[in-house]
Amino acid sequence: MERPEPAQAPLRRTRRIVECHPQPHDATEVIVGGRRLRNFCSNDYLGLSAHPALAQAATHCLQREVFGAGASHLVTGHMREHHALEEELAEFTGRERALLFSSGYLANLGVIGALARRGDRILADRLCHASLLDGALLSGARLRRYAHGEASAAARLLQPRQHRGEDPRESGSEQSACAAPTGHTLLITDGVFSMDGDVAPLAELCALAAQRHALLLVDDAHGLGVLGAGGRGSLEFCGVAPAAVPLLIGTLGKAFGSFGAFVAGDSALIEELIQRARSYIYTTALPPAVAAATRAALRLIVEEPWRRERVQALTSRWRRAAAAEGLPLTDSPTPIQPLIVGEAAHALALSDALMAEGFWVSAIRPPTVPAGTARLRVSLSAAHAEAHVDALAECLGRHWRERPP
Numbered sequence: 317m318e319r320p321e322p323a324q325a326p327l328r329r330t331r332r333i334v335e336c337h338p339q340p341h342d343a344t345e346v347i348v349g350g351r352r353l354r355n356f357c358s359n360d361y362l363g364l365s366a367h368p369a370l371a372q373a374a375t376h377c378l379q380r381e382v383f384g385a386g387a388s389h390l391v392t393g394h395m396r397e398h399h400a401l402e403e404e405l406a407e408f409t410g411r412e413r414a415l416l417f418s419s420g421y422l423a424n425l426g427v428i429g430a431l432a433r434r435g436d437r438i439l440a441d442r443l444c445h446a447s448l449l450d451g452a453l454l455s456g457a458r459l460r461r462y463a464h465g466e467a468s469a470a471a472r473l474l475q476p477r478q479h480r481g482e483d484p485r486e487s488g489s490e491q492s493a494c495a496a497p498t499g500h501t502l503l504i505t506d507g508v509f510s511m512d513g514d515v516a517p518l519a520e521l522c523a524l525a526a527q528r529h530a531l532l533l534v535d536d537a538h539g540l541g542v543l544g545a546g547g548r549g550s551l552e553f554c555g556v557a558p559a560a561v562p563l564l565i566g567t568l569g570k571a572f573g574s575f576g577a578f579v580a581g582d583s584a585l586i587e588e589l590i591q592r593a594r595s596y597i598y599t600t601a602l603p604p605a606v607a608a609a610t611r612a613a614l615r616l617i618v619e620e621p622w623r624r625e626r627v628q629a630l631t632s633r634w635r636r637a638a639a640a641e642g643l644p645l646t647d648s649p650t651p652i653q654p655l656i657v658g659e660a661a662h663a664l665a666l667s668d669a670l671m672a673e674g675f676w677v678s679a680i681r682p683p684t685v686p687a688g689t690a691r692l693r694v695s696l697s698a699a700h701a702e703a704h705v706d707a708l709a710e711c712l713g714r715h716w717r718e719r720p721p
Contacts (some may be wrong), residue, residue: 326660327681332533338405342368343573344699346676353671354704356694357376357678361542361651362623363699364616370609377608385601389416390590393601401555401607402578404614409548409566410558411539411580415589416607418579419600420537421447424595425454427504427533427565427579428549439473441465441516443509448535452504456497467520470503474528500531507536507550508543511685511693513552513648522560529621533563538652541571547617547624571617574610576602608654626698627651634696634705643712651696654680655712663690663721669715675708 329491343366344355353474377397398416405414417423428451432438436457440448444462452459458550460467497717503525505516518534525532536549544552558564563584569578579589589596616623631651638645638653646654657663663679670677670692681690692712696705 317384326664335372337366340594341368342699344697344704345541347520348676350518351671351674351699352702353674353676353678356553356708357676358694358695358697359570360573360697361538361571361627361695361700362573362617363697364623367573367613369612369616372571373612374605374609377605381604382720383605384603388597388599388600389601390597391412393605395601395607397604397607398576398601399638401611401614404611405566405578406580408614408618409564409580411479411564411620412583413586414578415586415593415596416602416667417579417596418602420565420569420600421450421573422595423577423579424535426595427452427563427589428452428504428590429455430592430596431563432502432546435491439470439501439503441505441509441599443468443506443512444504445506445510445535445537447508447535448504452502457502464509465514465517467517467524470521471528474501474503474524478603481674487517501528502533503530503677504533505535506538507540508535508538508650508652510538510652511537511691512646512654512679513650513652515543515553515649518554518556518561518712522556526560532561532710533565534551534561535565537565537567537577538568538650540566541625542624542651545621545624547571555588563683568610568613572610572613575606577602627696630693630696630698631701631702632706634694634709636707637706638646638713641709641716642710643713643716653694653696655692655694655716657691658688660690663692666692666712666715673710673711677708 332348335348337343339345346353346355352636380555387393400418402416417426424447432455434456438452438457438459439463440452441464442461462473495548505521508515523533539549540556541547543549546552562581564580566578634653635645643655657666663681667677667679677692679692680693
């Protein structure tokens with residue numbers, strides 16, 4: 317294998333092996349390369365990945381079920397744990413039905429590919445997750461991207477135009493309004509943007525979609541479980557009713573501490589996805605034990621609101637400590653707290669300096685983020701201790717002031 321050119325070396329990805337979690341039920345401390353590190357780059361926002369209830373639910377399931385589903389949902393892989401989880405996710409999100417996918421990436425590819433096709437338009441926020449953009453590109457629809465977080469920019473791209481055929485939402489047709497017939501528009505956005513931590517202008521996008529007869533899809537991977545009084549994500553945070561967002565996609569490997577993804581919507585939409593979403597039809601179902609663990613996580617999300625309160629309190633504490641250290645944080649109200657560094661090599665150097673002092677904070681570099689915006693992505697968890705948050709701020713502030721100009 318050829319060695320990377322020096323200019324490309326700061327962009328080269330490497331994997332670090334997590335050897336163990338030394339403390340029971342604490343995912344914030346890990347051993348990597350024989351070094352004990354405090355993990356500040358996980359998406360385990362509520363600290364549920366190490367909660368014993370998830371392991372107990374999975375173990376109980378394994379005592380009466382097979383480990384692997386053995387087939388796709390449409391063959392023999394759809395089991396009672398899957399079905400129960402779908403029903404509970406639908407209730408949690410205020411939808412008629414929910415449909416499990418084996419990952420968030422597959423969910424976005426499957427949903428967009430099933431509902432958009434050649435002749436349709438897709439409008440996407442410029443900083444949408446790669447899986448949303450890939451789904452749009454693979455669908456064959458015309459993709460246009462609007463300026464990040466600017467509903468007015470989306471509105472300029474959504475000028476009224478003559479639709480081909482009859483709009484089922486206006487004709488009373490029994491065809492699902494979410495079917496995105498030829499010539500229609502899909503408007504897609506993250507709820508919380510994973511590299512910036514900011515929240516999409518959902519109220520404005522909902523109004524725009526209703527006015528211009530566009531179908532709105534929100535991927536709330538980083539909002540569900542975390543934002544809103546009930547943990548129902550960026551929609552609840554923005555005061556948006558479930559009915560205003562026909563397509564809601566969520567992942568289960570972040571605040572839920574488990575694995576997989578789902579899409580929630582009306583019955584007609586879900587039935588259409590069952591029939592047409594290729595990444596659902598042709599993928600093995602999640603192991604039922606994973607579904608059982610996720611059901612346990614959902615119960616904790618509903619019954620233990622203190623986890624959201626704690627991670628928000630730690631986020632506020634981090635922002636105060638970082639400001640005191642002179643760290644120029646972005647304006648993020650979520651546990652995702654990026655520090656824009658600029659050059660990839662400088663971001664790597666800061667990350668390495670933190671690791672040498674016992675903190676794991678990943679450097680995020682292009683192409684994950686735009687050129688010139690390499691960053692440290694600090695992510696907070698309800699499982700972090702206040703002392704660790706304060707210590708990270710002090711350590712990062714010291715190295716920030718010592719960085720090269």
